[in-house]
Amino acid sequence: MRERSASAAGLSEGARTLPTRLPKVRRVTTADAVFHRLYDDILALRMPPGMALQEKKIAEQFGVSRTPVREALLRLSEGGLVDIYPQAGTVVSRIPVSAIPEAVVVRKALEAATVERAARIATDHDVERLDAIIARQKALAALGDTSSFHEEDEAFHEAITQIAGYPGIWTILKTVKVQIDRARRLTLPVLGRMDHVVQEHILIRNAIAKREVEGAHRAMMHHLGAVIPDVEELRTRHPDYFC
Amino acid sequence: MRERSASAAGLSEGARTLPTRLPKVRRVTTADAVFHRLYDDILALRMPPGMALQEKKIAEQFGVSRTPVREALLRLSEGGLVDIYPQAGTVVSRIPVSAIPEAVVVRKALEAATVERAARIATDHDVERLDAIIARQKALAALGDTSSFHEEDEAFHEAITQIAGYPGIWTILKTVKVQIDRARRLTLPVLGRMDHVVQEHILIRNAIAKREVEGAHRAMMHHLGAVIPDVEELRTRHPDYFC
DNA sequence: CGCCGCAAATTGATATACTAGTATGGTCAA
DNA sequence: TTGACCATACTAGTATATCAATTTGCGGCG
Structure with a gap:
């Protein structure tokens, strides 16, 4: 790369009309x-x-x-x-063992701030959105469709960020959740786990519906605390998957 | 893009030796x-x-x-x-006005979790690292070197994440801080602001040194609360920089 | 004045070639 | 046998030319 004094050169020269269009739909490349x-x-x-x-x-x-x-x-x-x-x-990439607890910390911190705000400003219509997701999850849990269930699980948490008015936080949560989810894929499927998740989601939904900020926080922390994978156990069973 | 049934095909075929090397230093491309x-x-x-x-x-x-x-x-x-x-x-990109308060929320949530853990597990050596940064900041504030001062400011917050054992959080903080910093560049330089920042850093450092978890939290929140740019004022002065 | 259509501009994608580090595997010497 | 060393194959990084797909802007036409 050649040296060049001012990389911002030509600031005024070209000055052509810039795309005035708003967001638009990015087509899939x-x-x-x-x-x-x-x-x-x-x-x-x-x-x-x-x-x-x-x-x-x-x-x-x-x-x-x-x-x-x-x-x-x-x-x-x-x-x-x-x-x-x-x-x-x-x-x-192998899963860095230290990243798991760190990801959990990030997730708890951000989901806490998000659900609290959601509990403060949620409208009745917002609660209905959560209800719709929970209804779908119930059906999927009955069918045993773990894959679709997981999608709706993500939709539930995303919806909360949207209700809170923090769409950018969901972007961050997605990236940290990946590492956690990857580790969780290595654990054995626990019987009835999906039903438990639904119950926890309902508790969160109820706290939001009643505008109980502190209650929503507790319900979310309880929910997130239940999904921490046992890293040590995983490490012994899949030693070459971690580092 | 042609259809292809299994994108993970050839999983076992090639199975050649993979780079056994550890991290290495990524050279600058x-x-x-x-x-x-x-x-x-x-x-x-x-x-x-x-x-x-x-x-x-x-x-x-x-x-x-x-x-x-x-x-x-x-x-x-x-x-x-x-x-x-x-x-x-x-x-x-123009600065999305809604992104500023959201970025502040993320930053507060993550820096809170980080500084609390740092206050719990910091060693004397860790505190010395913070002292070294603060010392440099004092000198730079006296010289009025705002650019270098800002670098040391970042170093201070990064050091806390390292002390807490959450290096990945710093990566996230950097990305959200950018939007805040970009907006702050539009504000007029406040006389003596650098000295205030140094004082606030000292308060954080002292709380960590004394292992006062709650005190460290409060000091950090006070520090972060002081740097929220007045978006409305900025928007009237630089209407074409926001959207 | 407003609508239509064409040309220009710009990113998206392809193909190819070359460069520069890296790992592998074998040779040779201690 | 063991260790260092070296030639070689391999891979990602970059360069370049070209075409495709789409949007934008402008000019002309109704």
């Missing part, structure tokens, strides 16, 4: 598609921690060029899902 | 350099909100190809510093 495919594969452990990846091979498998694959891998590396070693290789 | 240059220019308002950017022009100005510039812009867009409109253009 090839890079997005590749990203989500890899994201799902990693989260579902179809690509286990430590697995070697290659831009070239992935590009061939997906029938695309290296460019979008590369952009997808870069996004994954920012999210801590892959580790890129320049000029050497790329691997699905 | 061209894309990294471009990213940091643009990052600094945007944060310093040398590239003001709303300014149009072009991959091609930036590439020419920096003397590099479009590839690394493109990667840098993608990273910036994830951080909310630029908005990319496909097939239309890229602009330095």
Whole structure:
């Protein structure tokens, strides 16, 4: 990279009309598609921690060029899902043991602040949204559809951030939740766990509906405290998945 | 993108030896350099909100190809510093007014959890690190070097996250702090503000040194509460910088 | 004045080639 | 046998040229 004194040069020169359009809908690019495919594969452990990846091979498998694959891998590396070693290789990142408790701390801190605000300003319509999600979860739990259940679980927490008016917090929560969820995938499915989750969601919903700020906080903390994976146990069963 | 049944195909086939090496030092790539240059220019308002950017022009100005510039812009867009409109253009993102209070909430929640843990487990050596930073800040405040002062300010907060054992939280804090800092750059420099910051840092340091968890929390909240920019006032003075 | 359509501009994606670090595996010497 | 060393293959990083897809802006037409 050549030296250049002022990188902000040409500030006024071009000064052409800038896109006045607002947000718009970002269309789904090839890079997005590749990203989500890899994201799902990693989260579902179809690509286990430590697995070697290659831009070239992935590009061939997906029938695309290296460019979008590369952009997808870069996004994954920012999210801590892959580790890129320049000029050497790329691997699905092993789960850093220390990251799990840290992720739990972040999640508790942010979900606490969010649910408290939600309990303060929620409208009746907002509560109805939560009810709709809970209803779907009940049905999915009865069917035993764990995958769809998990999607609705995410929807529940996302809805709370939207009610609170903190949509950006959900973005942060998603990234930290990934590490937790990845570890939880390694645990054995507990019988009746989905029913417990639904019950906890109902408690949170009720506290929000009654505008009980402190109660909503407690219900959320209880909910989050129940899902901490036993890292030590996992580490002994899957030693090569952690580092 | 062609359809493909199993994106995780070839899981066992290649199974070649994966980079056994640990972390290593990621060397600084061209894309990294471009990213940091643009990052600094945007944060310093040398590239003001709303300014149009072009991959091609930036590439020419920096003397590099479009590839690394493109990667840098993608990273910036994830951080909310630029908005990319496909097939239309890229602009330095205007500051979303709603993002400021949200960023403050996130920062308070995470810094609270962090400083509390730091106050619990800090060693004498850790406190010395904080003292060293504070000493440098005193000197820089006396010199009136606001730029270097700000760097040490970041170092102070980063050090607390390291003491708490939550390095990942600092990564999150950096991204949310950017929006706040960008808005603060628009405020007039307040006389003696740096001295106030130093005093507040000292209060935080003292609480940590005495292992006063609750006191550390209060000191941090007081510190963070003092730096909330007056969004409304800014919006009237720089209407085209917000949206 | 308003609508339509075309040309220009810009990002998205592809293909290819080359560069520069990195790991591998084998050779050779202690 | 063990250790260091070196040639080689391999991979991500960058460069470049080109085309595709889409939006924007402008000019002309009704």
